[in-house]
Amino acid sequence: MLNCEYNNYYSAGNCRSCYEKASKTEKELKGKIEELTRVNDELKREINELKSIVNFLSFWDPIDSPPHNDHLSTDGYFTDVVLVVVDMDSGKPVANTVHVPANKALLASRSPVFKAMLETEMEESLSDTIKLSDVSHGALHAFVDFLYTAEATLDDDMACDLLVLANKYEVNHLKSYCETFLISKLNWESSLKNYSFAHQHNAETLLDAALSLILDNMDNLNESEEYLELVEKDTRLVVNIYEAYYSNT
Amino acid sequence: MLNCEYNNYYSAGNCRSCYEKASKTEKELKGKIEELTRVNDELKREINELKSIVNFLSFWDPIDSPPHNDHLSTDGYFTDVVLVVVDMDSGKPVANTVHVPANKALLASRSPVFKAMLETEMEESLSDTIKLSDVSHGALHAFVDFLYTAEATLDDDMACDLLVLANKYEVNHLKSYCETFLISKLNWESSLKNYSFAHQHNAETLLDAALSLILDNMDNLNESEEYLELVEKDTRLVVNIYEAYYSNT
Numbered sequence: 156m157l158n159c160e161y162n163n164y165y166s167a168g169n170c171r172s173c174y175e176k177a178s179k180t181e182k183e184l185k186g187k188i189e190e191l192t193r194v195n196d197e198l199k200r201e202i203n204e205l206k207s208i209v210n211f212l213s214f215w216d217p218i219d220s221p222p223h224n225d226h227l228s229t230d231g232y233f234t235d236v237v238l239v240v241v242d243m244d245s246g247k248p249v250a251n252t253v254h255v256p257a258n259k260a261l262l263a264s265r266s267p268v269f270k271a272m273l274e275t276e277m278e279e280s281l282s283d284t285i286k287l288s289d290v291s292h293g294a295l296h297a298f299v300d301f302l303y304t305a306e307a308t309l310d311d312d313m314a315c316d317l318l319v320l321a322n323k324y325e326v327n328h329l330k331s332y333c334e335t336f337l338i339s340k341l342n343w344e345s346s347l348k349n350y351s352f353a354h355q356h357n358a359e360t361l362l363d364a365a366l367s368l369i370l371d372n373m374d375n376l377n378e379s380e381e382y383l384e385l386v387e388k389d390t391r392l393v394v395n396i397y398e399a400y401y402s403n404t
Numbered sequence: 405m406l407n408c409e410y411n412n413y414y415s416a417g418n419c420r421s422c423y424e425k426a427s428k429t430e431k432e433l434k435g436k437i438e439e440l441t442r443v444n445d446e447l448k449r450e451i452n453e454l455k456s457i458v459n460f461l462s463f464w465d466p467i468d469s470p471p472h473n474d475h476l477s478t479d480g481y482f483t484d485v486v487l488v489v490v491d492m493d494s495g496k497p498v499a500n501t502v503h504v505p506a507n508k509a510l511l512a513s514r515s516p517v518f519k520a521m522l523e524t525e526m527e528e529s530l531s532d533t534i535k536l537s538d539v540s541h542g543a544l545h546a547f548v549d550f551l552y553t554a555e556a557t558l559d560d561d562m563a564c565d566l567l568v569l570a571n572k573y574e575v576n577h578l579k580s581y582c583e584t585f586l587i588s589k590l591n592w593e594s595s596l597k598n599y600s601f602a603h604q605h606n607a608e609t610l611l612d613a614a615l616s617l618i619l620d621n622m623d624n625l626n627e628s629e630e631y632l633e634l635v636e637k638d639t640r641l642v643v644n645i646y647e648a649y650y651s652n653t
Contacts, residue, residue: 177426184433191440198447205454208554211577212461214513233509233522235484258509260482264463273482305457328460 214261214303235259236273236283240295243288253292255299259283265302266324290320301329309336315352322356334361341365343372347381354392370400463510463552484508485522485532489544492537502541504548508532514551515573539569550578558585564601571605583610590614592621596630603641619649 215232234256240249262285263270272279279285287295294316301307305328307317314333321329334353338361341349346368353362369376376382376396386393464481483505489498511534512519521528528534536544543565550556554577556566563582570578583602590598590613599614601607618625625631625645635642 173422173426177422177429180426180430181433184430184437187437188433188440191437191444195440195444195447198444198451202447202450202454205451205458207577207580209454209457209461211514212458212463212554214461214509233484233507233512235482258482258507260463260507260509263482265460305461328456331456 209305213305232256233258236262236279236285238285238287238295238299240290240292241286241288246286248286253296255295257299257302261302266326268324287320291316294320298329301332302326307332309333311337311340318358318361319356322358330358331360334358337361338364341368343368343375344379346372347379347385350396351385351389351392354389366396366399369396370403373400458554462554481505482507485511485528485534487534487536487544487548489539489541490535490537495535502545504544506548506551510551515575517573536569540565543569547578550581551575556581558582560586560589567607567610568605571607579607580609583607586610587613590617592617592624593628595621596628596634599645600634600638600641603638615645615648618645619652622649 236259237254237256239254240252241247242249259273263273269285272285290298294313297307297313298317298320301317307313307329309317314336318330318333318337321327321333337349337358341361341364346365349361350365350369352358353365382393485508486503486505488503489501490496491498508522512522518534521534539547543562546556546562547566547569550566556562556578558566563585567579567582567586570576570582586598586607587610590610595614595617598610599618602611602614631642
């Protein structure tokens with residue numbers, strides 16, 4: 156009887172048993188690799204299919220299409236409504252306002268809030284104009300773009316602006332899209348600001364991510380300026396943090 | 405020196421070298437499995453993301469929504485055009501015709517043919533009615549459904565009907581969708597019929613698949629009824645088969 160390295164010295168196996176054991180393991184592992192490769196290929200096929208569905212379902216976008224006019228005449232795009240930025244107090248269009256053309260059917264399909272506005276006899280449906288306040292032209296363009304194409308180019312500010320609009324007009328897919336971006340940028344320095352922002356605009360996922368980062372850094376909490384601001388501005392939110400901390404410990 | 409099973413009898417390895425070799429292989433294979441599993445998880449995440457994009461981009465469908473009227477009033481769906489089946493010769497609506505409501509913007513976005521119809525001053529754009537002939541009500545409903553949702557329930561007949569419409573109105577995604585279905589059902593008995601059908605409606609992928617099946621069964625070719633029919637009906641297509649056969653041999 157030989158002691159055998161493959162059997163870890165202490166076994167009574169001989170060279171043949173080593174060999175058999177090693178081959179069996181190797182065979183099993185190779186089988187698993189084959190199976191995983193097959194699944195991978197299937198998943199890739201599914202992704203390609205989904206991409207072509209997305210491509211098919213994506214609307215061309217009346218905003219991107221020249222001629223870019225200040226009124227409804229985006230010929231060939233059958234737009235039947237315009238979005239316009241107004242002053243919150245006066246309700247009048249802001250200076251240098253741009254009218255963003257769109258389709259009622261599309262807006263209503265993407266946002267239950269637009270749907271309600273447009274299908275009832277409200278000002279919006281009668282005038283074929285939807286007024287928005289507290290939004291930059293850039294954000295309004297990006298917002299309508301996203302409704303047509305499910306795509307947006309984000310930076311921190313744009314992600315926040317679009318999240319606010321997504322929450323207001325109940326476009327859940329856009330809200331998740333912005334939250335995912337903001338979470339990817341989250342760090343200790345930005346966590347309190349994001350926590351407060353997420354709370355204000357009902358962004359649960361961002362709220363949880365920011366809170367979890369805050370709880371991991373409780374020692375630094377009351378040294379930060381944002382903390383002092385938050386105590387002033389929204390004491391209840393600070394209490395929420397401490398409650399979460401003590402229920403975790 | 406020991407001969408060792410793991411080294412296939414003939415090597416001069418000893419038990420330690422067996423063990424080391426086996427461990428190295430095992431480690432490499434396990435690493436590969438880990439990597440593949442990681443890729444799998446990423447692909448699954450991507451699929452989930454794409455599915456939520458598809459869900460977001462998918463339109464609600466004015467056809468499916470009650471009340472189902474014979475005219476444009478599908479309130480809340482902002483339809484602005486109807487599709488109607490007409491008799492090819494008289495151009496008049498067929499008996500018991502159903503008016504299928506839709507949105508010009510959506511039709512134009514999905515089909516360059518509809519777009520051209522609707523944006524020029526043709527009968528369709530003036531009357532807000534698009535007339536189709538040579539199509540069943542069921543197929544027309546399924547066609548418009550697909551334009552809204554990228555989904556259709558297919559059987560052999562429906563796949564053929566929709567492929568014809570997809571080719572006529574240049575809806576490429578629907579054409580591939582039907583071709584994939586028809587190819588999955590393809591067998592030797594149906595190959596000549598599909599070959600001829602695919603040729604008639606410019607379905608390249610189905611044509612290639614059917615031809616390849618025919619070429620694999622050349623011995624049975626001229627015994628089949630479909631072959632005799634094809635010789636009568638479309639001799640040029642039969643020549644194509646023989647040309648492909650001889651260029652392959």
